[in-house]
Every structure is written in structure tokens, then in C-alpha cells.
Amino acid sequence: MAHAATHDHHDHHGAPSNFFVRWCMSTNHKDIGTLYLVFALVMFFIGGSFAMVIRAELFKPGLQLVQPYFFNEMTTMHALVMIFGAVMPAFVGLGNWMIPLMIGAPDMALPRMNNLSFWIMPFAFALLLSTLFSAGGAPAGGWTMYPPLALQGGSVAQMVFAIHLMGISSIMGSINIIATILNMRAPGMDLLKMPVFVWSWLITAFLLIAVMPVLAGAVTMLLTDKYFGTSFFNAAGGGDPVLYQHIFWFFGHPEVYIMILPAFGVISEIIPTFARKPIFGYKAMVFAIASIAFLSFIVWAHHMFAVGLPLGAEVFFMYATMLIAVPTGVKVFNWVSTMWGGSMTFETPMLFAIAFVILFTIGGFSGLMLALAPADFQYHDTYFVVAHFHYVLVTGAVFSIIAATYYWLPKWTGRMYSEFWGKMHFWNSVIWVNVLFFPQHFLGLAGMPRRIPDYNVAFANFNMISSIGGFLFGASQLIFVGVLIHAVWGSKKKATDRVWEGAKGLEWTVPSPAPFHTFEVPPVINDDELAHGHVDH
Amino acid sequence: MQETSQQVMMDARRRGARRTALIMAGIALVVFALSFLQMVR
DSSP: OOOOTTSGGGGGGOSOSSHHHHHHSOOOHHHHHHHHHHHHHHHHHHHHHHHHHHHHHTTSSSOOSSOHHHHHHHHHHHHHIIIIIIIHHHHHHHHHHHHHHHHTOSSOSSHHHHHHHHHHHHHHHHHHHHGGGSTTOSOOSTTTTOTTHHHHSSOHHHHHHHHHHHHHHHHHHHHHHHHHHHHOOOTTOOGGGSOHHHHHHHHHHHHHHHHHHHHHHHHHHHHHHHHSOOOSSOGGGTOOHHHHHHHHHHHHHHHHHHTTHHHHHHHHHHHHHHHTSOOTTHHHHHHHHHHHHHHGGGOGGGGOGGGTOOHHHHHHHHHHHHHTHHHHHHHHHHHHHHHTTOOOOOOHHHHHHHHHHHHHHHHHHHHHHHHSHHHHHHHTTBHHHHHHHHHHIIIIIIHHHHHHHHHHHHHHHSBOOOHHHHHHHHHHHHHHHHHHHHHHHHHHHTTOBSSOSOOOGGGHHHHHHHHHHHHHHHHHHHHHHHHHHIIIIIOOOBOOSSOSTTOOSGGGSSOSSOOSSOOSSOOOOOGGGSTTOOSOO | OHHHHHHHHHHHHHHHHHHHHHHHHHHHHHHHHHHHHHHHO
């Protein structure tokens, strides 16, 4: 494969030894990737602690632990922190670390903007989380921030400003990723030779640039409605609250694909490695991602079936939504076909990847059920929706982030993680996550509404089971932290350069751990060694 | 000599990267303006 003739003579200008200079002023894609990943992990536990409060309150009927308003703060903040603070930054971190390595670039195209993109995030979340301690309280109207409800709670200005900051960070990160992929590829790394993970990020970055400004527009209008006397969404002033829902979901639906397309990319890297086969249908995988991205723009009103849309709109959005099952099905079948007949082994990344394929598909199927407009009148705003999006986001996006971490961790640290504890983490996660979320389907079908701190005693048993699953799933993630700490500081087992027997792609040609500077001289690309084999048969 | 030619190539790529970044930032601004101004009209 490509020879990264880059390393030995560059050791003399490695990472800065000063801690502040290295981490706060970094322009190195690997260090900034690490910062994003650590930030995402911290946010994952903060958002997770909010989820523990929710599940503790819902452990049995009645109000026992927290006030209803605080419960609403928890549901709102859990979503905002997990979506904007954990899942998105984790994927940006993976992209930062891996995209330059995968395309043979020495760094991101705009390294100083990369630093700024990251360092906006801690301030945005410090602002958002500080509202929990402010007099007005934290935002409590749900992460969707529907007016007029969201405007009645506290800290609207802080929430809006925090979202503006996150949006600016995301847009700058996306610009950087697009500029890197389009301009910094090594000679010979044609677009249709790029790893699927790189493709998935290229398409995701375009989605982000197309929709984050729409969210910024929507929340700016919320701000002016609240503080400057406008009536964009105020019916009494001639505005329309449903208009907000249209604008929000025009952002919001592509946003859910922003959180899952890079996951598709990760899984498309891991499965070929551990099946020891090139990915089945490389081009179909790329076009499927692009198709899903396109369709994500024309399905937003399936979140609003119950709001009173014209019948024609309901039918259009129902069919458009169901159409997404086609490219998604292509991807699932291609992952299965990649595994078919392969020499499979089941290291921790592969276990998480297989769990992803199965459990994400369950989430996809419940999504199809929700897409049926007449049926959605029953499911709307129930725990069935909560079960659905946690299957796609936890066993989908979060599992893929965990899988990617185990997969690339030896490349990052130069040491192997403990396979035993990795598998312990996997089996605990996969069992308890199902105990946590599967009963929520039954609760939703039986009519339990979402976002309530108290409920009918008829829902008691499944809620208790779900809460037990939640506590144990949360505790299982502590194993992950232990594995990470051990792999970074304690493990004696050195990683080889290729790490995994079946691994292919440029990132495995550099030493483990990846040197501070890589590919300062562009590598030579050999088609036989690409993860997807020859593209043009 | 090799370092110099590499440097020239990298500079050229970076210039392309800046152009790409400006175009993308422009698109983001237009989308923001459209979503905001459409409501103001």
C-alpha cells in the first residue's frame, strides 16, 4: 500500500511540551480530534446523568424525587446536551482524527479555524448548563423549543445564544471538512476511491451547512418574539406558531441524518475489516447515503402529522418518508452481504457494529410505523416515539461512536485496549439498552405520553423495568471509561501499525500511535489496498 | 527540491481550500438570510 515515508525524520517537531500551548492553541487535527472526543464523553455523562434523573422519577407512579418543572428541565437539557454536546461533537472528533489520515492529507485544510470550531463548544455548553443554576431556571419547553410554550420558561436568551454558538461551531467544522476532502486528497485518491466514512462525512457536512442556518433563523425569531415585540409565531399578533414547527423540522429532520450518516460510514469501515472482505456495493453505499441526505429535506412534516396539515401534505410526507426505507435497506443488505461468506471474527468493534445493524434496523422499522400518517395519530407524542428515536440514536449513533472508538483507539494510543473488558462493556450495554428502551414501545402503544413526570398506574411495571435497564446501561458506560483509561495509560500491549488483520486503508499505513505529523509527503495510492477493493470491475 | 515542490502543491491546495470555504460560508449566510427574511416580508 501507500508508504507513508513521513515519520522518523519528523519526530523533532512533534507535539508542543507545554500543556496550554498543546491543547488550547492546537492546530493539529489529531489533538483537536482528541479534544472533541473528550468533550463529547464528558457531555455524554452529563446528559446521561439527566437521563438518570428522568428514569429515577419515572421508576414508579406519582411524584417522588423532583418537581415537575425540574423534570421538564431535565428532558429538555438531556436532549440538547446529547444531540449538540455528545453525538455531534463525537462525530466531528472522529472526522478530525480520521479524515486527513484516510485521504492522505497532512492536516485539515483550515487548521486555525478548526481550533476555533472546537473552543466555541465549551463556552456554548457552559452557558447552556449555567441556566440550571440561574434564577429563571433552565429551558424546559422541550429540545424542539416550540412557541409559545418554550417562551414561557426561563433562560430563552441564554438558550438561543448557546444554540447560535453551537451552530457557528458546526458550520465552521463542516466548511473545514468539505474544504479538506475536496482540496487535500493525496494524488490518486479519487472521490470514488475514498473510504465510505469520508463520503459519509462529506455529505453530512453539506447537510449541516444547509440546515444549521435555518435553526439559527428560527431561534433568532424566538428571541425577537420574546424580547423585541415581534409576532413571528404569536397568533395574537398575526403570527403562526405552526410556522415555527415547519422551520424547526426543516432543520430537525436533516439533523437526525446528520447524527446517523457518519455512523453509517463508521459501520461501513468496521464490517469489511472483521469480515475480511471488501464492502459489498461500494458505489451503492455512497449513492444510498446521498439519497438519504436528499430525501431528508422533503420529509420534515412527518413530525407534524397531528398538527392539522392538509390531507395532500400528509399523504406526500407519508410516502416521502417511507421512501427513505429504500436506500436505508440498501445499506443494511450491503452490510449483511459484506459479512456473508466472510472470515468473521468478533472483536469488540465488530460486536458493536453487528449490534448496530440489528438494533438500528429495529429503530428504522418503528420509524416506518410512525411514518404512517393515520397510525401516527395514535403514536404521536407517546413513549413509542421515545423508544423509536432512542433505538436509532443510542443503539445507532452512540453504538457506532463506541465501535469507532474501539476500532481506532489502538491507532490513536499505540496500545491495545482490554478485549475482555471491551466485551464486558458490549454485553452489558446491549442487554441493558434493550431492557431500557424496548418496554417503551409497549408503553407508547398503550398511550403513555412523553415528557411527563407522573403517569397512570397501568404503566407502572414497564416503567420500572425501563428504569432498571436505564440505571444498569448508565453504569455499564463506566466500564467504557475504565477501558479507555487503561488503554491510554495502563495497557502494556503495543498495537501494530495495521492493528487489525483485515484492516485496509491509508490510516493503517502510519505507525501506531499515529505520529503528530503524518503525510507531509503525499502517499502513493494502491487500489488493491483500498478497503472497498477495485471500484471499477 | 522535493520539499519545495511539495510546498508549492500544498499552497495551491490551501488556496483551493480557502475558495471552497468561502463558497460554503456564503451558502450558509444565504440560507440564514432566506430563512429569516422570508418571515419578515
